[in-house]
Amino acid sequence: MGTTSSKSNITLSQILNTEVPYSYVMLAVAALLAVVCYLWNKGMSKSKNRPPLPPGPWPLPIVGNLPFINSDVLHTQFQALTLKHGPLMKLHLGSKLAIVVSSPDMAREVLKTHDITFANHDLPEVGKINTYGGEDILRSPYGTHWRRLRKLCAMKLFTTPTMEASYSIRREETRQTVVYMSQMACDGSPVNLGEQIFLSIFNVVTRMMWGATIEGDERASLGNELKALISDISDIEGIQNYSDLFPLLSRFDFQGLVKQMKVHVKKLDLFFERVMESHVKMVGKMSEEEEDFLQYLLRVKDDDKKAPLSMTHVKSLLMDMVLGGVDTSVNASEFAMAEVVRRPEVLNKIRQELDQVVGRENIVEESHLPKFPYLQAVMKETLRLHPTLPFLVPHRNSETAVVAGYTVPKDSKIFVNVWAIQRDPKQWDEPNEFKPERFLDSSLDFNGADFKYLPFGSGRRSCVAVNMAERLVLFNIASLLHSFDWEAPKGQKFEVEEKFGLVFKLKSPLVAIPVPRLSDPKLYTA
Numbered sequence: 001m002g003t004t005s006s007k008s009n010i011t012l013s014q015i016l017n018t019e020v021p022y023s024y025v026m027l028a029v030a031a032l033l034a035v036v037c038y039l040w041n042k043g044m045s046k047s048k049n050r051p052p053l054p055p056g057p058w059p060l061p062i063v064g065n066l067p068f069i070n071s072d073v074l075h076t077q078f079q080a081l082t083l084k085h086g087p088l089m090k091l092h093l094g095s096k097l098a099i100v101v102s103s104p105d106m107a108r109e110v111l112k113t114h115d116i117t118f119a120n121h122d123l124p125e126v127g128k129i130n131t132y133g134g135e136d137i138l139r140s141p142y143g144t145h146w147r148r149l150r151k152l153c154a155m156k157l158f159t160t161p162t163m164e165a166s167y168s169i170r171r172e173e174t175r176q177t178v179v180y181m182s183q184m185a186c187d188g189s190p191v192n193l194g195e196q197i198f199l200s201i202f203n204v205v206t207r208m209m210w211g212a213t214i215e216g217d218e219r220a221s222l223g224n225e226l227k228a229l230i231s232d233i234s235d236i237e238g239i240q241n242y243s244d245l246f247p248l249l250s251r252f253d254f255q256g257l258v259k260q261m262k263v264h265v266k267k268l269d270l271f272f273e274r275v276m277e278s279h280v281k282m283v284g285k286m287s288e289e290e291e292d293f294l295q296y297l298l299r300v301k302d303d304d305k306k307a308p309l310s311m312t313h314v315k316s317l318l319m320d321m322v323l324g325g326v327d328t329s330v331n332a333s334e335f336a337m338a339e340v341v342r343r344p345e346v347l348n349k350i351r352q353e354l355d356q357v358v359g360r361e362n363i364v365e366e367s368h369l370p371k372f373p374y375l376q377a378v379m380k381e382t383l384r385l386h387p388t389l390p391f392l393v394p395h396r397n398s399e400t401a402v403v404a405g406y407t408v409p410k411d412s413k414i415f416v417n418v419w420a421i422q423r424d425p426k427q428w429d430e431p432n433e434f435k436p437e438r439f440l441d442s443s444l445d446f447n448g449a450d451f452k453y454l455p456f457g458s459g460r461r462s463c464v465a466v467n468m469a470e471r472l473v474l475f476n477i478a479s480l481l482h483s484f485d486w487e488a489p490k491g492q493k494f495e496v497e498e499k500f501g502l503v504f505k506l507k508s509p510l511v512a513i514p515v516p517r518l519s520d521p522k523l524y525t526a
């Protein structure tokens with residue numbers, strides 16, 4: 001009797017405190033989970049007699065592999081998992097299936113062999129807000145609308161004639177940066193290089209967009225405001241949003257990210273409205289050569305009578321250029337400067353090239369850039385080690401596809417781990433070393449034809465602005481390295497640590513003291 005009664009009165013805490021029964025309970029739960037996962041996996045992969053899903057770590061029900069994912073170091077974590085599971089690997093992130101692509105062969109499969117199927121970009125919940133519902137170039141699905149937007153940019157903004165015509169803007173902004181830095185140099189003050197490069201590139205991009213009608217002080221004050229907005233928007237985009245992983249819960253926006261994004265985008269939207277209002281009045285008043293991108297868009301937006309562009313489409317294009325073009329180019333330039341200033345041997349080679357082509361009695365012009373093969377190799381090597389978008393913009397497949405003998409179900413989120421591919425020891429000698437020389441006698445360039453080097457992507461959704469990005473980054477770093485020596489502030493040394501996100505950033509900002517090195521003080525005036 002006594003035994004029976006003590007058994008029936010057993011409490012939860014007793015169970016938890018009694019080693020043997022507790023481990024039995026855990027074992028039973030684990031076995032049950034394993035059976036559920038096995039059946040679930042089997043069911044998924046065998047559905048419709050398709051080949052299996054790619055290999056990957058064992059998922060838990062409902063949450064999948066999420067509890068084991070550290071979103072601060074996804075790139076290295078994916079790389080480590082790939083060594084175990086192979087270059088096409090699946091992960092269950094909540095109710096989403098993610099496919100991680102980590103070799104040139106698999107990247108070719110996805111970006112070339114099955115390019116149309118994989119030509120959509122993933123559209124996260126916050127991305128719907130800052131792209132006006134995904135109607136911009138970056139997020140709209142592959143199709144007629146996307147093609148039209150891309151063509152508008154390619155035909156007006158990024159052509160060689162437009163680039164040549166807008167050189168005066170890049171020159172002016174870069175000169176202003178040099179002047180500011182020479183003023184800081186007078187009393188040996190340190191400069192935050194990322195901040196200064198941001199201002200310069202931001203002004204270039206926005207002046208090319210709508211610069212013809214906003215002038216002077218107003219442009220400067222708006223610049224500061226917009227800089228803060230862009231940085232906040234980029235931070236929100238970098239946070240893992242559980243609404244994307246469990247779409248059924250998205251309406252609750254538990255982390256409040258959509259709400260925050262709406263507040264920021266509203267401000268940016270009001271600004272775009274104002275700029276557009278002033279431009280509408282000017283349509284037709286300027287010659288085609290003089291007009292900026294916004295005037296061009298407003299002039300041609302109704303050309304296709306069957307599908308005229310709305311004002312929202314026009315705004316979404318401006319958003320793409322400002323959000324997609326500035327952060328990327330600034331971070332690429334900042335990484336390049338950080339790698340160079342800490343390596344005297346690299347710096348000397350760049351200096352030799354600069355002094356030979358330009359001399360110390362002149363300033364760098366954009367026309368000099370093709371004569372700097374070593375500097376070009378430095379930019380390539382920077383983007384190899386620190387690709388600005390380490391997973392590209394994650395893609396999404398519009399149809400179920402069979403890739404390398406595995407099924408990739410429709411609407412999977414595709415991470416092309418460019419960071420891992422560009423550090424793969426099977427592809428690169430001493431992959432973790434900064435060695436620009438590797439690009440000197442190589443045909444590798446930014447067009448993405450070789451799938452072991454993809455800093456701008458490859459194929460249909462590759463960067464639309466490679467031409468502009470290359471000029472922005474090279475001209476900036478050439479001018480800064482030619483005009484100044486760079487010293488670390490006392491007691492500090494230069495570091496290049498990466499902070500993972502949708503856009504890779506330096507973990508600590510690059511702060512350095514400029515020391516003028518040109519022969520004539522007049523070379524430090526605008």
Ligand code: HEM
Pocket residue numbers: 121137138139150205320321322324325326328329332388389392393394395455456457458460461462463464465466468469470473
């Ligand atoms: C160093 C600077 C830059 C880098 C490394 C870079 C890299 C990239 C990458 C990797 C992609 C996505 C490719 C893919 O998902 O397959 C992309 C797309 C894009 N980039 Fe860039 N980019 C840079 C500068 C710029 C600039 C200056 C602009 C415009 C002013 C720009 C506009 C865009 C747009 C609109 C897309 C979307 C293209 C589409 O979806 O069709 N980028 N970029």
